[in-house]
Amino acid sequence: MHLSHTHHQLSKTLNKVLFSPQRLPWTIISFGILVRSVQYLYNRSLWNDEAALALNILNRSYVELLEPLDYDQGAPIGFLFIEKLATQLFGDSEYSLRLFPFLSAIISLFLFYRLAQRCLQPSTVWIALALFSSLHIIVYYATEVKQYSSDVAIAILSSLLFIDLSRVRLNPTQVITYSVLGATLIWFSHPIVFVLAGIALSQLVLALIGQRVTTILKLLIIYLVWAISFCILYTVTLQDLANQTDLFNSWESRGTFPNSIGDFSWFLTTFWEFFHKPLGFPDVFLGVTVFTFFLGCVSLIKTNSKLLLILVSPVIITFFAAYLKIYPFDGRLVLFLTPFFILLISEGVALIKYTKKNQIKIRTLILILLLVPPLGTATYLMIKPYEKQEIRPIIAYIKEHQQLNDIIYVYQRAEFQFKYYANKFGYQAEDYILGIDDLDKQDGQGISDKEWQRYTSDLDKLRGKQRVWIVFSHVRSWAQEKERVTTYLDTFGRQIDAFETKGSYVYLYNLT
Incomplete structure (x- = not known):
């Protein structure tokens, strides 16, 4: 009875303090x-x-x-x-x-x-x-x-x-x-x-x-x-x-x-x-x-x-x-x-x-x-606060698992994010490769055939490399860009590690 009365008084006080017209x-x-x-x-x-x-x-x-x-x-x-x-x-x-x-x-x-x-x-x-x-x-x-x-x-x-x-x-x-x-x-x-x-x-x-x-x-x-x-x-x-x-x-x-x-x-x-x-x-x-x-x-x-x-x-x-x-x-x-x-x-x-x-x-x-x-x-x-493109944990993961002579290749849409965070993780401009840009400037609808040829030529430069980190962020899901790039890399290499967060991804490839 006493507990019930105390609970009622507490509720009444809280209601007055928090939900009265003035408060x-x-x-x-x-x-x-x-x-x-x-x-x-x-x-x-x-x-x-x-x-x-x-x-x-x-x-x-x-x-x-x-x-x-x-x-x-x-x-x-x-x-x-x-x-x-x-x-x-x-x-x-x-x-x-x-x-x-x-x-x-x-x-x-x-x-x-x-x-x-x-x-x-x-x-x-x-x-x-x-x-x-x-x-x-x-x-x-x-x-x-x-x-x-x-x-x-x-x-x-x-x-x-x-x-x-x-x-x-x-x-x-x-x-x-x-x-x-x-x-x-x-x-x-x-x-x-x-x-x-x-x-x-x-x-x-x-x-x-x-x-x-x-x-x-x-x-x-x-x-x-x-x-x-x-x-x-x-x-x-x-x-x-x-x-x-x-x-x-x-x-x-x-x-x-x-x-x-x-x-x-x-x-x-x-x-x-x-x-x-x-x-x-x-x-x-x-x-x-x-x-x-x-x-x-x-x-x-x-x-x-x-x-x-x-x-x-x-x-x-x-x-x-x-x-x-x-x-x-x-x-x-x-x-x-x-x-x-x-x-x-x-x-x-x-x-x-x-x-x-x-x-x-x-x-x-x-x-x-x-x-x-x-x-x-x-x-x-x-x-659960907002998350959008969590590239910071991606770069931290690379930094933790990176070996000597590893190559970091940044997909072109992740350029601005990677550039902002690069210095914070001790990377200089020469420590990573930025993918070829302007992928959807030709027709404004994702990657056209002409643009894809340009991009595969850019990816072909990585052939023969033993450890290449491919960093993705801000990818267009409707164009399935990430899947398209990794599928192409699978034709001449092997994925040996992966780490994914909300809106950002990294895959480690052996391209020998």
């Missing part, structure tokens, strides 16, 4: 911080794209980072400079390279909480916060050497800074402050220009409707400063990035642009797919999520149409940019739009009231369908 948001934020921290501390190996950008950051000076990046990479100047500074202060480890994305992800949790409080009913804020804290793609990019995590943070920060711009009386000091803030943020995130453009247009429309001539003039001054900053940025770096045909062709081949201005089916498909990637909802729940999103739009049309205009404007501008083939609408590249979708989805849940028994059941069911998948995934990630 619940901070419990959710703490959960989000914990999930992201586990990913960061797990310290998975850099995968291909991370390594490619890391090599640019490590091997270039600040001035050289203003030039077009190697390996078809692109990133905002502000992001690159912060990354460079982090490596100078803390070394060239994965932890240093991922520090800024990680801190951006943590700060985003607090910024989003403030934005949700500003936009949603108090009873709904926790739903939005739970989604934002646990959606797996946001968690994943919190610890990737890419700018997508900071894109999200800057998009939320911009919304908080400028959401009431047309309502503020705007004294000269505020005009200067808002001008400088927007002009500066443009240098730290490429897609922030779509958020600023959306907010600017919506605020201008609201000021025009209110016939506030003085406010309109002050807004135009602010927007002019933003535009000048963007023009300078475009001249310095974006112009070169826009001219990278390989990067553009890569985007276009993935269907990130519509075929024409009148391609409405692309819009519908892409809009629907956004709820799957980057929002990450399972296919079976997409209908419910999209329905709840539109419920949120309906709710704001009734209660706060001005806020709806501000929240959807960045989405509309980004779609418009895709139709002009200026910016691809795809996955991680539009991750910065997720906060706006989450807010509208959460608002949709709020439209379903508690007044009737059936409505309570529907609301509960929708909450389960919305929250269980991301929260379940996030919880699982604390037990």
